[in-house]
Structure formats: structure tokens, C-alpha cells
Amino acid sequence: MSSSGDNDRHQQNLRVSQTKLAKKKKSRRPIDPEDIAGSISSAPERISHDTHLFAVPFGTADPRQYYPNYRRPLGTSSTSQPLLARRYEDLPLQVIRRARPLSAGSIPSPTGTSSQLSAMRLGDSNSEQSDTMADTLPLTQHFVHPDVRPSSTSTPSATPHYMMSALAPGQKDRLGRVMIEPDGSSRFLSFPDSLTMADLLSNWSSTLETVPPSYCIPVHERQLDQVEIVDNIPVIDLGKANGEERSVVVKELLKAFEEYGFFQIINHGVPVDLMDEAMKVGKEFFSLPAEEKAEYAKDAANDTNRGAATLYSSSAKHYGSEEYRYWRDVLEHSCNLNGKDKISWPSNPPRYREVIGAYGEELRRVSKVILGMVAEGLGLEAGFFDKELGQRMLVNHYPACPDPSLTLGVGGHCDPNLITIIQQEVYGLQILKDDEWIGVQPIRNAFVVNSGLPITVISNGKLASVAHRVVTNTTQSRTSIGTFICPHDIVEPAKSLVGPENPPQFKSFNWRIDFMPHYLSKKSVYHASLEPFKIDA
Numbered sequence: 115m116s117s118s119g120d121n122d123r124h125q126q127n128l129r130v131s132q133t134k135l136a137k138k139k140k141s142r143r144p145i146d147p148e149d150i151a152g153s154i155s156s157a158p159e160r161i162s163h164d165t166h167l168f169a170v171p172f173g174t175a176d177p178r179q180y181y182p183n184y185r186r187p188l189g190t191s192s193t194s195q196p197l198l199a200r201r202y203e204d205l206p207l208q209v210i211r212r213a214r215p216l217s218a219g220s221i222p223s224p225t226g227t228s229s230q231l232s233a234m235r236l237g238d239s240n241s242e243q244s245d246t247m248a249d250t251l252p253l254t255q256h257f258v259h260p261d262v263r264p265s266s267t268s269t270p271s272a273t274p275h276y277m278m279s280a281l282a283p284g285q286k287d288r289l290g291r292v293m294i295e296p297d298g299s300s301r302f303l304s305f306p307d308s309l310t311m312a313d314l315l316s317n318w319s320s321t322l323e324t325v326p327p328s329y330c331i332p333v334h335e336r337q338l339d340q341v342e343i344v345d346n347i348p349v350i351d352l353g354k355a356n357g358e359e360r361s362v363v364v365k366e367l368l369k370a371f372e373e374y375g376f377f378q379i380i381n382h383g384v385p386v387d388l389m390d391e392a393m394k395v396g397k398e399f400f401s402l403p404a405e406e407k408a409e410y411a412k413d414a415a416n417d418t419n420r421g422a423a424t425l426y427s428s429s430a431k432h433y434g435s436e437e438y439r440y441w442r443d444v445l446e447h448s449c450n451l452n453g454k455d456k457i458s459w460p461s462n463p464p465r466y467r468e469v470i471g472a473y474g475e476e477l478r479r480v481s482k483v484i485l486g487m488v489a490e491g492l493g494l495e496a497g498f499f500d501k502e503l504g505q506r507m508l509v510n511h512y513p514a515c516p517d518p519s520l521t522l523g524v525g526g527h528c529d530p531n532l533i534t535i536i537q538q539e540v541y542g543l544q545i546l547k548d549d550e551w552i553g554v555q556p557i558r559n560a561f562v563v564n565s566g567l568p569i570t571v572i573s574n575g576k577l578a579s580v581a582h583r584v585v586t587n588t589t590q591s592r593t594s595i596g597t598f599i600c601p602h603d604i605v606e607p608a609k610s611l612v613g614p615e616n617p618p619q620f621k622s623f624n625w626r627i628d629f630m631p632h633y634l635s636k637k638s639v640y641h642a643s644l645e646p647f648k649i650d651a
């Protein structure tokens with residue numbers, strides 16, 4: 115369960131990304147023209163605080179000097195002549211929303227016919243073809259922005275005009291900026307902002323060749339560096355949990371939670387057939403026709419029946435107002451013992467309820483084994499976690515993406531629940547270890563387990579809750595099934611772990627009433643949702 119799209123978290127991500135960028139800058143060549151503009155844009159005096167825009171005037175360098183393969187688009191001239199300044203700006207979605215349309219282009223529905231959708235395709239922005247398409251503007255609307263000022267100065271004669279033309283109207287550049295015309299207007303692809311929750315990514319993303327602006331995440335949140343996919347995340351053999359080696363396995367599990375917050379489990383006893391069936395019905399659900407899925411799609415933020423199946427896109431919380439969207443659709447529902455919510459689960463695929471019902475039961479058993487070992491490893495009384503704990507399931511679907519460098523399936527977050535058990539087939543999950551993102555290599559028939567923020571509280575700070583995110587890829591869609599085990603209402607450091615030598619690090623709080631609203635607010639960033647509950651040393 116992710117909390118995503120929050121500005122404060124971006125600051126944290128930014129710190130990590132900047133460190134990495136600093137390391138990376140030493141070796142990267144040749145310079146891309148976009149990087150030149152990007153480095154100019156970081157000059158503090160360029161930031162326009164009143165409009166929150168990031169205006170980027172262009173330098174005088176000829177990009178071909180650094181970037182020999184750079185091609186000037188057709189119809190543009192390399193001769194120096196005074197031009198009114200076009201510029202790139204990073205327009206927040208609120209600014210885009212306040213825009214008034216000047217002239218309407220054709221605005222196809224994202225769930226429209228395939229011929230409409232194929233007309234949407236924008237080619238490679240550096241190609242002559244796309245410049246021709248850009249001129250015809252089949253997909254864009256021309257907007258004026260009350261918040262955006264016109265350019266008042268002429269472009270210095272040496273400014274390379276062709277640098278701007280490489281960006282098709284409606285497209286964002288690699289730094290997430292759009293092109294602003296000299297009069298302060300801009301052109302945008304129209305359809306992403308008109309999307310509703312029912313316009314799930316899985317309904318239309320396969321027809322795209324470029325990422326719509328609303329799905330381009332801010333630069334500092336992107337996967338900027340090559341991320342290593344490792345196979346050294348601890349692997350715990352649950353088959354040994356009931357034998358002579360139990361104490362060894364308990365130690366391994368505790369160490370994994372302390373050091374990584376993540377591990378994979380094998381020999382967990384969940385039948386492989388059931389795992390495969392669960393994945394199959396999950397995938398089948400997302401390939402159903404749009405109309406059928408629409409029944410389950412409602413605004414999760416306004417959903418009062420937390421148990422019922424809900425289908426949503428992106429972050430779910432702030433869909434209507436979020437500045438950008440993640441590249442994911444989610445089917446979420448409860449999986450509680452009493453089974454009373456089952457009636458709300460999808461009735462198609464026909465086997466969904468039966469398969470996921472059996473799967474949920476198996477996963478409950480596995481979660482009890484893991485939590486039993488956590489209690490034992492921490493030295494808590496036997497049965498510490500034996501209360502009836504809430505269980506939720508998220509079937510995450512991340513369609514193949516035309517440009518993974520611009521998107522994330524889910525942004526970096528810590529989970530708000532006790533433990534999460536994930537089934538994955540295709541790579542995409544990354545965890546933040548020692549300030550570096552590392553990729554979790556899927557192991558066939560294994561589950562990935564991670565600890566959420568309440569475990570950190572209960573263990574009085576001993577066990578980690580580690581930030582993680584999901585990246586997209588160009589070739590395959592990725593489906594993951596997450597089982598979220600929720601804590602009992604009151605979360606506090608276990609009484610047996612605190613005393614004069616070990617004062618409590620956290621206050622006692624009600625998870626549902628005190629913690630969750632804070633976690634779901636814009637203020638929750640990685641571990642920051644625990645801040646209000648910390649006891650200062």
C-alpha cells in the first residue's frame with residue numbers, strides 16, 4: 115500500500131538523487147543538449163517563486179558541438195536572427211488546469227477506437243516525421259495560462275532556435291518541461307487531463323509510443339542511474355522453521371529485517387499451482403474489456419466501504435488533484451477471514467473469487483509463521499501477533515511503458531502495515547539500501563516479504579521499514595500480488611522491550627485513527643509518517 119506523489123518525499127528523493135548525480139557527472143559524455151539547459155535551469159536566480167515555474171532561458175552553446183548526431187528539424191534555420199524567446203518551463207498540473215483553451219484540436223477519448231488511438235502516436239521527437247506531425251497538431255490543444263508570463267525579450271541571436279523545435283508540442287522533455295511560446299501560451303496533449311478513474315492505464319497505454327505529460331514524474335523522482343539487480347537479498351527457507359534449525363532461521367529472519375527490511379521466502383508451503391492460478395486470474399482481470407473493469411473503478415479516496423473491491427489508477431489517493439501519475443492500475447480489496455467482502459470481488463474471471471479466496475487463506479497462514487518468528491526473535495511473549503489481524507490484497511498491474519526513464523510504477527514509499535508479502539514474476543521492485551536503489555531479482559515460486567512502519571514501532575526501533583518503489587519496462591507488463599497484514603488498532607513499542615535501559619522511542623497510537631490519516635496525507639514521506647509519534651530522546 116503505497117503513499118505516493120508527495121512533495122516532501124521528493125525532497126528526500128532529491129537528496130539521494132543529487133548525491134548520485136554528483137557521482138555520475140564525473141564520467142558522463144557526450145553532453146546532451148538537454149543537460150546543458152538543465153544545468154542552466156539550476157541557477158537559483160532563474161526560479162520564479164510567484165508562479166512556481168522553472169523558466170529556462172537557453173545558453174549560447176551550439177549543441178552540435180557536444181552532440182554530433184543532433185539533427186536540426188526541417189524548416190528551421192541555423193542562421194542567427196533575432197527571435198522572440200520560446201522557453202521550456204516545468205508547469206505544475208494546477209497551472210495547466212487553470213489554462214484556457216485557445217483553439218481545440220481533435221480530442222480523442224483515451225478509451226476511443228483504435229484508429230483514433232493510432233492517430234495519437236507521436237514519433238521520435240528528433241525525427242523529421244514528428245516535426246511534420248507536430249505542425250499538424252492532431253492531438254494538442256492550444257492554451258493560454260493566466261499564471262504564465264509572455265516572453266519579453268528577444269532570444270539572443272546566437273541562441274539555437276532548433277534546440278526548441280526538437281520537442282513536439284504537447285510533449286515534455288527529459289527534464290519534464292513543456293515548451294512555452296513567446297506569448298506565454300503552450301500546447302498540450304489533451305487526453306491525459308481528461309482521464310477519469312475508469313480510464314485505467316491498462317485500457318489504453320499499449321497504443322502509445324510516448325509517455326503522456328501527466329505520467330512524466332519530476333526529474334528528482336526518476337530512476338536516474340543504472341540500478342543494480344541483485345540476488346543477494348536474504349533468502350529465508352521457511353521449510354526449516356519447524357525443524358531443528360528453527361532458531362537459526364529465526365536469527366536469519368531478524369537479521370534480514372534489521373539490515374534490509376526485505377527478504378524472499380522459499381519452501382513456504384503455498385502450492386505452486388495456486389500461486390500460478392492467482393497470477394493468472396490477476397492478469398486476466400486487467401485484460402478484461404474497459405467497460406467491464408469500469409464497474410469496479412471508483413474514486414478510492416471517497417470510498418467509505420474499505421473492504422469492497424476497488425479498482426484505481428496511479429496513487430488512488432489524490433487522483434483528481436495529483437500533479438502527475440504513476441504507471442500502475444490496482445485492484446484492491448480486503449481478504450478477511452469472515453469472507454463477507456468476497457461478494458464485492460470481481461465475478462470475472464469466473465475463478466477469481468475461488469482462487470483468490472484459497473490464496474488469501476494460504477497467505478494468512480504464511481504471515482502467521484513469519485510474525486511468529488518475528489515475535490520469537492524479538493523475545494516477545496508467544497502469541498504476540500496472534501490477534502485477528504486485518505488482511506488486504508492489492509493486485510498491481512504495471513503495463514509496458516514507452517519510456518521507463520520518465521515514469522515509475524509506484525514512487526518510493528514505506529508500507530503502513532505490519533508486513534507485506536509480494537508475489538512477482540517480472541522484475542521491477544527496487545529497495546533503498548544505504549542510500550542506493552537496488553533491484554530485487556524475482557525468484558520463481560518465492561515471495562518477497564517486507565516490514566512496514568508499525569514493525570519499527572513495535573520493535574522500538576530495532577527492525578527497519580525500508581523504502582521501495584517499482585520501475586516500469588518497455589517490453590513486458592508486470593503484475594504483482596501484494597498481501598498486506600495490518601496491525602491491531604493500538605500500535606506501541608512492545609512492553610517487554612522497554613524499560614529503564616531501553617526507553618520507548620514511540621508513543622502509543624491508534625493505527626487506523628491516528629496513524630493512517632497522517633500516512634495518507636501529503637506529509638507522509640518514507641519514515642516521516644512516524645515523526646508525530648516519536649518520543650524525543
Ligand SMILES: O=C(O)CCC(=O)C(=O)O
Pocket residue numbers: 115116508510524529536538542543582583584594596
Ligand atoms: O509491485 C510491487 O512489487 C510492490 C508494490 C508496493 O510496494 C505496494 O503496493 O505497496
Ligand SMILES: [Fe+2]
Pocket residue numbers: 115116527528529534582
Ligand atoms: Fe509497498
